[in-house]
Amino acid sequence: MANPAPSSPSARRELSRHYKDNPPPAGVFAIRNLDDHRVYVNGSMNVDGAMNRARFELTMRGHRNKALQADWLRLGAERFSFEIVDTVKKREEPGFDAAAELEGLLAMWRQELGSWAPAGYNEREGVSA
Structure with a gap:
């Protein structure tokens, strides 16, 4: 059961x-x-939510990556695993940009895990999935 909404403004x-x-x-x-x-490697400012969304989209046959979607339908959900591979470590430095840090991590992990097509599912900019 969901938590009830708070009753007071405070x-x-x-x-x-x-x-x-x-x-x-x-x-x-x-x-x-x-x-x-x-x-398939992706990132988000809310990594748990993005992972849940990806699982939901695959289940509902609506994921934007067509190759991943096709394999999901062909093999079944049990043949895929989901994992968080890295998180942004927050720093109290002036000018710290979490979004830029995330972009750097995403690029690094896509390279490290070999997620680029055809060996992986990620498509480079300007190339359709």
Whole structure:
């Protein structure tokens, strides 16, 4: 059962403040094909939410990566694994840019895990999936 909505304005303010002070983790995740070891790598400022969204899209036959979607339908959900491979480590430095840090991690992990097509599922900019 879902938690009931806070009843007082002060309780709502406290929940809002808590969320702003504790944002979800940003990071990079991988979806691995356990049969041929192809991998799809993506990142988000909310890595848990993005991973859940990807799983939902695959289940609902609506994932934007057509090659990954086709293999998911052909092999079944049990032949894929989902994992967080890295998260953005927050720093208290002036000018720290979490989004830029995430982009760097994403590029590094796509290279490291060999996620570029045809060996992986990721397509380079300007190339359709």
